[in-house]
Structures are given as C-alpha cells and as structure tokens.
Amino acid sequence: MRAALATVAVAALGAAALWWGTDQGGALTSEAARRLDIAATPRRLPDVTLHDQTGAEMALSEYRGAPLVLEFVYATCPDICLTLGTAFEQLDATLPADARLVSISFDPNDDTERLGWFADRHRAAPPRWRVAYVADARGRDALLDRAGVVVIPDGLGGFVHNAGLYLVDADGRLTAVFDPEDTEGLRARLIGNAR
Amino acid sequence: MRADPVIITGTGLIALAALPPASPLLEARLPTHILSQYPVVIAGGAVIGARLARDRPAPWTAAPALLAVILTLAFWLLPRWIDASLTDPATRVAKIASLACLAGLPLGWGWVQAGMVLRGFLIANAAAMLAVMGWLLLAVPSRLCSAYLLTDQRLAGQGLLIAAALLVIGSLGGAMIARDTGMRDRTSGHRTVN
Numbered sequence: 001m002r003a004a005l006a007t008v009a010v011a012a013l014g015a016a017a018l019w020w021g022t023d024q025g026g027a028l029t030s031e032a033a034r035r036l037d038i039a040a041t042p043r044r045l046p047d048v049t050l051h052d053q054t055g056a057e058m059a060l061s062e063y064r065g066a067p068l069v070l071e072f073v074y075a076t077c078p079d080i081c082l083t084l085g086t087a088f089e090q091l092d093a094t095l096p097a098d099a100r101l102v103s104i105s106f107d108p109n110d111d112t113e114r115l116g117w118f119a120d121r122h123r124a125a126p127p128r129w130r131v132a133y134v135a136d137a138r139g140r141d142a143l144l145d146r147a148g149v150v151v152i153p154d155g156l157g158g159f160v161h162n163a164g165l166y167l168v169d170a171d172g173r174l175t176a177v178f179d180p181e182d183t184e185g186l187r188a189r190l191i192g193n194a195r
Numbered sequence: 196m197r198a199d200p201v202i203i204t205g206t207g208l209i210a211l212a213a214l215p216p217a218s219p220l221l222e223a224r225l226p227t228h229i230l231s232q233y234p235v236v237i238a239g240g241a242v243i244g245a246r247l248a249r250d251r252p253a254p255w256t257a258a259p260a261l262l263a264v265i266l267t268l269a270f271w272l273l274p275r276w277i278d279a280s281l282t283d284p285a286t287r288v289a290k291i292a293s294l295a296c297l298a299g300l301p302l303g304w305g306w307v308q309a310g311m312v313l314r315g316f317l318i319a320n321a322a323a324m325l326a327v328m329g330w331l332l333l334a335v336p337s338r339l340c341s342a343y344l345l346t347d348q349r350l351a352g353q354g355l356l357i358a359a360a361l362l363v364i365g366s367l368g369g370a371m372i373a374r375d376t377g378m379r380d381r382t383s384g385h386r387t388v389n
Binding site (some may be wrong): 002003006007009010011013014015017018020021027028029030031032034056152154155160162 | 236254255256257258259262263265266267269270273274275276278279282338339341342343344345
C-alpha cells in the first residue's frame with residue numbers, strides 16, 4: 001500500500017514536471033519554446049545602429065510606425081540564408097507597401113561590401129529591404145539574445161543558426177517567429193495585425 | 196561522523212563531471228554531454244544511494260525510487276532542457292543536482308531495495324526510452340538542440356541506440372548468470388527475490 005501510494009505520488013510529480021517542462025506538451029525543443037514565449041509575451045528589441053548595403057546608417061527604432069520583418073543571416077552563408085533570402089524576395093513582392101524588411105548579419109566580419117553580395121543576389125534595395133550589420137558587438141549580442149537567435153560555429157568557418165522570419169509590430173515589439181518557408185503565414189499575420 | 200570512502204567516491208564522480216576542467220569539454224558536444232556527463236553524474240549519485248541503502252532495508256521504496264530515475268532522465272533528455280542547461284547557469288545547477296539526487300541517488304537506493312521484477316522493469320523502461328530518443332535524434336531531419344550541430348545529433352542518436360542495446364544485452368547476460376547461480380543460492384538459503 002505504501003509502495004503504491006509513493007509510486008503514484010512520484011508518477012504525478014514527474015508527469016507534472018514534464019507537463020510544465022514542455023509547455024503542456026507543446027514545446028519539446030528550445031526553438032518551439034522560444035516561439036511560444038514570443039507569441040505569448042511580445043518582446044521589445046534593444047535599439048541598435050544598422051549599417052546597410054549602401055553604407056547608410058539607421059537606428060532600428062526608426063522603423064517604428066510600420067510593420068517590420070527581420071531575418072538573421074551572414075554574407076558567406078551557403079545554405080539556410082539562401083532560403084531566408086528567397087523568403088524575403090517573396091515578402092518583398094507580396095507585403096503591403098509600408099512594410100519594411102531588414103536582413104541583419106550576425107557575422108562580425110561582414111561589412112558593406114560583403115552585405116552587397118547578399119543584397120545583389122536577392123535584389124534587395126532600400127528603403128524597402130535593407131541588408132545590414134551591427135558594428136557595436138555588445139548591441140549585436142543584445143539583439144541576438146533578445147530575439148533568441150543562437151549562432152554556433154559549424155567547424156568549417158561558417159555558422160549554424162536557428163533560422164526564422166521575425167515579425168516586429170509598429171510599436172517595435174517582436175510578436176512572432178515564422179519558419180523560413182512560412183511567408184504566407186507571416187503575411188496573413190502582418191495584415192491581420194495592421195487591421 | 197567519519198567520512199565514508201564510498202560517499203567520497205560518489206561525490207568525487209559528480210564533481211568531476213559537473214565542474215571545470217571536464218564540464219566545458221563534456222558539454223561542448225552533444226554525445227559527450229548526454230553519454231558521458233549524464234552517466235558519470237548518475238553513477239556518482241548511485242554509488243552513494245547504494246551505500247545508504249545497505250543497512251536500511253525498505254523494499255516498499257524501491258518502485259517509487261526507480262520511477263523517479265526514469266522520469267528525471269526523461270526530463271533532462273528533452274532537447275529544450277539540454278539547451279537551457281547550456282545557456283542558463285541556474286538550469287545547469289538544477290540539471291546536475293537533479294541528475295545526482297533524483298536519478299543517481301534513487302537508482303542506487305532503489306536497485307538495492309528492489310527485487311528481480313522491479314529491476315527488470317527498470318532496465319526494460321530505460322532501454323526503451325534510450326532507444327526511442329536515439330531513433331528520434333537519427334530520424335528528425337532538423338536540429339533538435341539549438342546549441343549543437345546536426346552531425347553531433349546523429350552521433351548522439353547512434354550512441355543512445357548502442358547504450359540501449361548494451362543495457363538489454365548486459366541484463367540478459369546477467370539474468371542468465373543469475374539463473375544458474377540462483378539454483379544454488381536457493382538450496383543454500385540465500386535470498387534471491389523479495
């Protein structure tokens with residue numbers, strides 16, 4: 001009897017821990033947990049100075065007032081950033097005219113010239129679509145940290161990172177993260193937010 | 196109270212795997228993280244648990260203790276919490292503490308208290324969980340842990356499958372040896388089951 005009661009108690013505690021630890025079974029990975037958390041409590045992003053592909057400077061906060069979509073890339077990326085670039089091309093073609101796109105590099109070695117490669121490949125042009133780096137390392141780290149972007153070296157001189165499309169509302173709050181393939185979902189949400 | 200060498204050994208094992216210089220190396224790669232750090236911390240706890248259980252027979256505690264082992268291990272094999280233990284210091288401490296106290300300690304304690312049926316149940320459960328987790332790490336096309344590369348995920352998946360296989364083979368071998376010696380034990384009056 002004691003054994004049965006104690007076993008049931010442990011089972012209940014364990015089940016509760018697993019239930020809590022997966023957000024009611026919805027988030028087995030940190031990526032899923034991050035997206036749930038951002039959707040539930042939108043995050044204000046730190047203000048940083050962006051240097052775009054034309055050499056111009058601009059503060060992230062200057063984008064307030066209109067919807068903004070961010071993605072995080074690096075100029076010499078061979079795979080996932082191409083998918084992200086293509087996703088932005090689609091958004092460029094389909095989003096309302098006031099919406100803005102910024103591809104932000106997390107590679108400290110990226111400069112105006114290297115960002116130009118990425119911009120040219122995807123025909124990105126300001127003011128609609130800026131490809132930018134953040135010169136201030138602390139600001140860059142704070143931005144990545146706040147957005148939940150995890151970047152690790154791939155051992156071949158490049159990086160592996162959790163890819164996504166980041167929707168920032170007109171108040172400058174990060175409200176949702178979408179898969180790179182889910183441009184349609186992002187567009188629907190952006191238009192829904194604006195209404 | 197005089198320091199018990201077994202308890203010192205167990206604590207030493209936990210400290211070895213959980214503290215620098217070994218911990219950053221073990222945690223740098225997924226396979227070494229879950230297939231070296233976890234087992235050593237659990238083993239450290241288990242050594243202490245078995246020592247504590249030695250002169251304190253309490254068979255009724257065996258089932259809840261072994262269930263705690265399974266549930267604690269399941270929690271820390273969730274990719275989300277593997278990631279979190281790398282970025283959040285408090286979560287790292289919670290990981291080591293719970294692997295030692297809620298998995299290792301009850302493993303040693305419960306194993307000593309348990310009869311054959313419960314031990315078999317634990318092994319079957321642990322092997323199934325490791326195999327499913329290993330299969331998952333091999334089958335999922337994307338990265339499950341944001342902090343680790345896909346190649347590491349595959350390696351860890353293979354490692355978990357091997358661990359599950361070793362557990363099954365080892366316990367089968369153990370069961371066969373036990374069956375041979377069990378006959379003799381029974382005639383000489385030794386307890387083999389409880």
